[in-house]
Amino acid sequence: MRIGELSARVGASERALRYYEQQGLLRPARTDAGHRDYSEEDERTVRRIQTLLAAGLGTSVIAELLPCTPDEGGIVAPACAELVDDLRAERDRIDAAIAELARARDLLDAIIAAAPPAGAPACA
Amino acid sequence: MRIGELSARVGASERALRYYEQQGLLRPARTDAGHRDYSEEDERTVRRIQTLLAAGLGTSVIAELLPCTPDEGGIVAPACAELVDDLRAERDRIDAAIAELARARDLLDAIIAAAPPAGAPACA
DNA sequence: CTTGACCTTGACGTCGACGTCAAGGATACG
DNA sequence: CGTATCCTTGACGTCGACGTCAAGGTCAAG
Numbered sequence: 001m002r003i004g005e006l007s008a009r010v011g012a013s014e015r016a017l018r019y020y021e022q023q024g025l026l027r028p029a030r031t032d033a034g035h036r037d038y039s040e041e042d043e044r045t046v047r048r049i050q051t052l053l054a055a056g057l058g059t060s061v062i063a064e065l066l067p068c069t070p071d072e073g074g075i076v077a078p079a080c081a082e083l084v085d086d087l088r089a090e091r092d093r094i095d096a097a098i099a100e101l102a103r104a105r106d107l108l109d110a111i112i113a114a115a116p117p118a119g120a121p122a123c124a
Numbered sequence: 125m126r127i128g129e130l131s132a133r134v135g136a137s138e139r140a141l142r143y144y145e146q147q148g149l150l151r152p153a154r155t156d157a158g159h160r161d162y163s164e165e166d167e168r169t170v171r172r173i174q175t176l177l178a179a180g181l182g183t184s185v186i187a188e189l190l191p192c193t194p195d196e197g198g199i200v201a202p203a204c205a206e207l208v209d210d211l212r213a214e215r216d217r218i219d220a221a222i223a224e225l226a227r228a229r230d231l232l233d234a235i236i237a238a239a240p241p242a243g244a245p246a247c248a
Numbered sequence: 249c250t251t252g253a254c255c256t257t258g259a260c261g262t263c264g265a266c267g268t269c270a271a272g273g274a275t276a277c278g
Numbered sequence: 279c280g281t282a283t284c285c286t287t288g289a290c291g292t293c294g295a296c297g298t299c300a301a302g303g304t305c306a307a308g
Contacts, residue, residue, distance in 0.1 A: 002285075053265080115205075158255085
């Protein structure tokens with residue numbers, strides 16, 4: 001599929017898809033005319049990229065761990081020791097981030113719960 | 125307390141504390157000489173700011189909701205309807221972010237689990 | 249009084265994941 | 279054949295929470 005269709009499928013901009021390729025996260029095939037031709041595995045890769053980016057990982061880290069991702073039913077390549085240490089650190093960072101997010105959500109809920117019942121008074 | 129001590133206490137840079145004030149999140153007292161003089165409530169406010177910033181809220185939103193935060197034992201001011209809508213949206217966004225983070229963590233755990241047991245082979 | 253730690257207000261720099269033009273080639277359709 | 283839509287590669291802009299200088303005032307200790 002071409003970049004427009006993939007963009008619509010995964011909800012990423014075409015710019016983002018080209019950026020991922022530029023950062024070495026993706027290597028789509030090319031047509032004779034130079035147009036990108038994405039496979040369905042590329043699509044799955046993009047979804048993983050989105051998840052990892054949303055988790056705060058940088059593109060360089062993602063580039064290293066993508067060849068190690070579990071690929072439908074089988075773990076492909078285990079990573080080297082140094083990378084695994086990085087991943088553990090990222091995992092811990094994510095756990096901490098989840099805890100912080102939960103605290104922020106509870107704070108917001110407390111404020112929302114304290115809001116006026118229905119007909120709210122005017123506000124600046 | 126002065127900015128240096130507060131900085132050390134809450135783990136924020138002095139630059140960050142001045143920035144919070146500049147954005148209207150904080151209004152510390154001043155000494156005759158113009159030095160900032162933070163109260164202990166300012167310290168609690170900074171901790172809330174840190175939590176909300178970590179949750180992805182912008183300083184402008186935080187500025188609006190800070191006067192509404194539950195202040196030791198009592199909810200102070202409920203927010204106006206429009207703000208409450210924003211807060212609900214932020215809360216939902218945080219929930220979604222937590223879900224994404226959990227997925228990323230599981231992905232990382234799968235990769236880590238697939239790593240070589242102990243003596244790892246060399247790696248690029 | 250002087251030194252040095254601490255404080256003040258600017259103001260420009262940073263970083264990363266894109267957004268957004270510009271200036272064209274490729275493809276599909278009637 | 280035209281043309282409308284998609285695609286290509288640059289390359290500069292953005293945005294937000296600060297980092298990082300610069301050029302000084304303030305204050306306690308010796």
